Amino acid sequence: MQNQELKIYNTLTKKNEKFEPLHAPFVGMYVCGPTVYSNAHLGNCRTFVSFDIVFRYLLHCGYKVRYVRNITDAGHLENDADVGEDKIGKKAKLEQLEPMEIVQRYTVDFHNVLQLFNTLPPSIEPTATGHIIEQIEMTKTIIKNGYGYELDGTVYFDVEKFSKEYPYTQLSGRNLEELLNNTRDLGGQNEKKGRLDFALWIKAKPEHIMHWPSPWGEGFPGWHIECSAMSSKYLGSEFDIHGGGMDLIPTHHTNEIAQNIACHHKAPARYWIHTNMLTVNGQKMSKSLGNSFLPHELFTGNHSLLERGYSPMTVRFFMLQAHYRSTLDFSNEALQAAEKGFVRLMNAMKLIGDLKTSNVSTFNIQQLTSNMYAALNDDFNTPIALAHLFDAVRIINSVNDGKETITQEDKNILQKLMNDFVFDIFGLKEENTQNSNKIDGLMELIFDIRNQAKANKDFRTSDGIRDSLKSIGFEIKDGKEGTSYTMNN
RNA sequence: GGUCUCGUGGCCGAGUGGCUAGGCUGAGCUCUGCAAAAGCUCCUACAGCAGUUCGAAUCUGCUCGAGACCUCCA
Structure with a gap:
């Protein structure tokens, strides 16, 4: 990290803090992963791309990172009022599928999508259903320590008791009294002792598909316990970084911290990193608002909000x-701008290796290097780093035009620097399949030539073009409205 | 309703007291057979009002506007 300190904005303290791992060079990082009951949308992807940058930069800095990201394949109720059916189970019955069939389908989809975005896989990707025992054990300990109580097969966390001893709302910054007074009346849930109490274990009703035996009867884990159980198991009761989307702060992460303290007498993570939301026309992209797109729709352009498709790397660049x-x-405008910028960056990357060298450099490579690291060391400020990357692009192009010069030594440094940042840290890569709309233009051109041949009654040429295209997988059709084509895969 | 955050030029988006953000777009120039690419130059900013200060996009207050959370959500 170029002898500079890495600073991370910590949601817990609301400050930029110097990053000091508990056990350097090892770093433990836990990020809340997806609930696999439907396709991941673009907003979800932004979070995982953001943490991919964190992961990649820590690796680049030489840390040995264990990155744990869970798959939520059980639990998570529909809402507080309906202590009944969990989401996975509900969707399964709707579609007449096995719950694990749903889980499998959307887990595979999630992995495929993240691979398209060129994110590195986490070190461990544990599932909630694979850690029922750990969750039960943790619940037992919380009860034993006096912060949980059972009522008719359901176990609740006693928030009011906890909050008398620990700052329950530290992460969210909420005022506890106001929370107690302003929590909506959710009805039908009067058996809890306190309004803020949340479930650690939930009694299964007969219609539930997914349930497991426990000391409190058949049931399934609550909404927050899985992350506490799995982070503790793989990273220890105290680790370095915990992340997730900002929308997890007030409930999920707040309760996670409470569970960990109630069980281990320690807050789980030292640095809490939260990513912001992706918006569409100023509104949060979310499934419930119906303004989300799936990555697949974005890549193909097959969505009412999209003018055309954009490649995964264009989207990644856009996010950075x-x-x-x-x-x-x-x-659409922003995506198109990102596409052009991305192409410009990649074109410069191709030029570096062939730059002619001179006796002197007309620019300061050390300054450039230090600028880039300073940006990322300032809480992973990718837009600033990108701005400096474009300083380098201008230099590369100028040297290529003979307007500036570079020494062999500086060229080597620049090449490594650019490779490190563009490919290793930013995780961008060359794409040669961003051509589908270019093929359209190409085909238009070919059709013009062919139509001219046809007009000249040069059918040998026109048929030859048609046959040649067919042999490489393009079937062309002469219709009344002109010529069209289909592409075989 | 409560809590919090934000409001930057044609678009996206950095920047938090004085010093160029950057990308895309538009105009002009250089280069070029033409075009493209590339380079250079330029245009449109800091929601409004008031205050603090030698000096504010940056701090304070108010007004207007937008959003998030409070309920599963990345």
Whole structure:
């Protein structure tokens, strides 16, 4: 990290803090993963791309990172009022599928999508259903320590008791009294002792598909216990970084911290990193608002909000142009701008190796290097780093035009620097399949030539073009409205 | 309703007291057979009002606007 300190904005303290791992060079990082009951949408992807940058940069800095990201394949109720059916089970019955069939389908989809975005796989990707025993054990300990109580097969966390001893709302910054007074009346849930109490274990009703035996009867784990159980298991009761989307702060992460303290007498993570939301026309992209797109729709352009498709790397570049703690607003114009910028960056990357060298450099490579690291060391400020990357692009192009010069030594440094940042840290890569709309233009051109041949009654040429195209997988059709084509895969 | 955050030029988006953000777009120039690419130059900013200060996009207050959370959500 170029002898500079890495600073991370810590949601817990609301400050930029110097990053000091508990057991350097090892770093433990836990990120809340997806609930696999439907396809991951673009907003979900932003979070995982953001943490991919964190992961990659820590690796680049020489840390040995264990990155744990869970798959939520059980638990998570529909809502507080309906202590009944969990989401996985509900969707399964709807579609007449086995719950694990749903889980499998969307887990595979999630992995495919993240691979398209070129994110590195986490070190461990544990599932909630694979850690029922750990969750039960943790619940037992919380009860034993006096912070949990059972009522008719359901175990609740005693928030009011906990909050008398620990700062329950530290992460969210909420005022506890106000929370107690303003929590909506959710009805039908009067058996809890306190309004803020949340479930650690939930009694299964007869219609539930997914349930497991426990000391409190058949049931399933509550909404927050899985992350506490799995982070403790793989990273220890205290580890370095915990992350997730900002929307997890007030409930999920707040309760996770409470569970860990109630069980281990320690807060789980030292640094809490939260990513902001992706918005569409200023509104959060979410499934419930119906303004989300699936990555697949984005890549193909097959969505009412999209003028055309954009490649995964264009989208990744687009995400890197904003800081992870800012909202990022989606628009066709912004995507198109990102596409051009990305192409410009990649074109410069291709030029570096062939640059002619001279006796002197007309620019300061040390300054450039230090600028880039300074940006990332300042809470992973990718847009600033990107700005400096474009300083380098200008230099590369100028040297290529003979307007500036570079020494062999500087060229080597620059090449490594650019490779490190563009490929290793930013995780961008060359794409040669961003051509589907270019093929359209190409085909238009070919059709013009062919139509001219046809007009000249040169059918040998026109048929030859048609046959040649067919042999490489393009079937062309002469219709009344002109010529069209289909592409075979 | 409560809590919090934000409001930057045509678009996206950095920047938090004085010093160029950057990308895309538009105009002009250089280069070029033409075009493209590339380079250079330029245009449109800090929601509004008031205050603090030698000096504010940056701090304070108010007004207007937008969003998030409070309920599963990345």
